[in-house]
Amino acid sequence: DAGVIQSPRHEVTEMGQEVTLRCKPISGHDYLFWYRQTMMRGLELLIYFNNNVPIDDSGMPEDRFSAKMPNASFSTLKIQPSEPRDSAVYFCASSSSGTGADTQYFGPGTRLTVL
Amino acid sequence: GESVGLHLPTLSVQEGDNSIINCAYSNSASDYFIWYKQESGKGPQFIIDIRSNMDKRQGQRVTVLLNKTVKHLSLQIAATQPGDSAVYFCAETPPSAGGTSYGKLTFGQGTILTVHP
Numbered sequence: 277d278a279g280v281i282q283s284p285r286h287e288v289t290e291m292g293q294e295v296t297l298r299c300k301p302i303s304g305h306d307y308l309f310w311y312r313q314t315m316m317r318g319l320e321l322l323i324y325f326n327n328n329v330p331i332d333d334s335g336m337p338e339d340r341f342s343a344k345m346p347n348a349s350f351s352t353l354k355i356q357p358s359e360p361r362d363s364a365v366y367f368c369a370s371s372s373s374g375t376g377a378d379t380q381y382f383g384p385g386t387r388l389t390v391l
Numbered sequence: 392g393e394s395v396g397l398h399l400p401t402l403s404v405q406e407g408d409n410s411i412i413n414c415a416y417s418n419s420a421s422d423y424f425i426w427y428k429q430e431s432g433k434g435p436q437f438i439i440d441i442r443s444n445m446d447k448r449q450g451q452r453v454t455v456l457l458n459k460t461v462k463h464l465s466l467q468i469a470a471t472q473p474g475d476s477a478v479y480f481c482a483e484t485p486p487s488a489g490g491t492s493y494g495k496l497t498f499g500q501g502t503i504l505t506v507h508p
């Protein structure tokens with residue numbers, strides 16, 4: 277079975293540019309999570325969705341960040357405009373409430389570098 | 392100024408030894424706990440989980456122990472191998488409150504495990 281798929285795997289951009297990260301969750305999973313990982317702050321939850329609806333976006337750092345989930349198999353995290361301090365690895369994860377467990381399965385991540 | 396990052400605890404062991412990685416969790420009401428393994432350049436990978444109504448659970452070469460009295464979680468790896476070298480995270484989730492907190496994990500800072508051949 278395919279796991280969580282993220283693209284691109286690496287992104288290098290210049291300050292001020294728009295960045296879009298993409299995620300395809302595991303088929304049948306009804307929860308989707310976006311995380312950011314840095315050496316300074318570790319692994320931080322940014323936002324999560326249930327059945328394509330945003331449930332908690334309290335971790336989104338500021339208005340420059342936005343996330344959407346137009347359907348059950350696709351989500352985007354957008355940063356506009358990007359800044360050097362946004363450089364990090366961004367992970368997408370998904371889980372299924374149907375299993376009765378909260379286990380989240382992570383994608384390989386997108387390493388973002390903002391110059 | 393000088394940047395300061397997280398100073399992760401480290402554990403170095405010899406191949407074949409048993410490893411014990413510890414984690415103190417924060418919420419006494421948390422009812423589900425997970426251990427993740429993260430290798431360099433990869434996303435966290437599920438290892439084993441445990442619910443708060445249990446104090447021990449065993450998997451393949453791994454055992455998780457839960458002590459709710461002192462809010463402590465440990466991961467034991469038997470016969471540690473070089474492939475076990477990674478950062479290990481514990482994560483907790485609070486009990487669902489009308490579904491609003493379902494699945495929302497809080498991660499610990501991680502422990503770096505290095506296995507020497």
